[in-house]
Amino acid sequence: MEIILFGAPGVGKGTQAKILAEKKKLFHISTGDILREAIKNNTELGQTAKSIVEKGELVPDNIMGGIVKEVLRSDRCKNGFILDGFPRTVAQAVILDTVFAELNIENVKLLIVGAEDSILIDRISGRKLCKSCGFILSKGALLIDNKCPSCSAVDSFIKRKDDDEEVIKRRLKIYHETTKPVLDYYNGKLTEIVVDGTQEIEKVTADILAKL
Numbered sequence: 001m002e003i004i005l006f007g008a009p010g011v012g013k014g015t016q017a018k019i020l021a022e023k024k025k026l027f028h029i030s031t032g033d034i035l036r037e038a039i040k041n042n043t044e045l046g047q048t049a050k051s052i053v054e055k056g057e058l059v060p061d062n063i064m065g066g067i068v069k070e071v072l073r074s075d076r077c078k079n080g081f082i083l084d085g086f087p088r089t090v091a092q093a094v095i096l097d098t099v100f101a102e103l104n105i106e107n108v109k110l111l112i113v114g115a116e117d118s119i120l121i122d123r124i125s126g127r128k129l130c131k132s133c134g135f136i137l138s139k140g141a142l143l144i145d146n147k148c149p150s151c152s153a154v155d156s157f158i159k160r161k162d163d164d165e166e167v168i169k170r171r172l173k174i175y176h177e178t179t180k181p182v183l184d185y186y187n188g189k190l191t192e193i194v195v196d197g198t199q200e201i202e203k204v205t206a207d208i209l210a211k212l
């Protein structure tokens with residue numbers, strides 16, 4: 001199964017992608033995670049991306065396209081994948097089409113998770129990230145002994161630099177102006193599945209699984 005997971009920042013794409021990847025045995029490709037890892041390790045990509053990501057802007061299409069092409073062509077994706085955070089522009093969607101054609105990938109599902117901006121701003125400004133494993137702790141979630149529920153690291157939660165309120169607003173503006181047109185580009189081309197991302201995490205997952 002091949003899934004493109006689409007939705008605004010903060011809608012819970014990363015959380016749902018991780019759950020679905022495990023349940024459906026799909027390879028999870030998160031372009032945001034790839035960039036955060038590169039920034040943490042101060043690689044060449046990380047040095048290029050750092051200030052762009054921290055400002056909430058988009059890393060250039062040719063860079064992102066190159067990264068995604070390489071991952072999709074690798075063996076890790078041969079049993080299916082879930083693409084989380086890509087494509088974010090129409091140019092990226094065009095690049096993706098060329099890779100799908102090259103690899104004979106057909107019947108891709110477009111999974112759209114929706115929510116109002118006001119809910120997203122509230123959610124993102126309250127969430128935290130485990131600096132060891134990337135686990136996202138939702139607003140209001142409690143920790144036992146300050147341990148990460150995913151990797152058990154202690155005192156590892158930090159706020160993402162791009163989760164600052166002004167940056168969130170910029171990310172949402174870019175989402176509406178630059179990323180949403182990707183939906184018009186796909187109109188009718190892929191099998192669309194739409195779910196309400198404002199529900200509890202478990203309910204969103206159940207809806208997705210029922211509709212897949």
Ligand code: AMP
Nearest residue numbers: 031032053056057058059064085086088
């Ligand atoms: P995410 O974790 O998906 O919210 O991504 C975090 C940040 O990484 C975004 O705000 C962008 O700065 C950058 N980023 C992630 N994916 C892409 C992409 N497909 N194109 C451009 N920039 C991206």
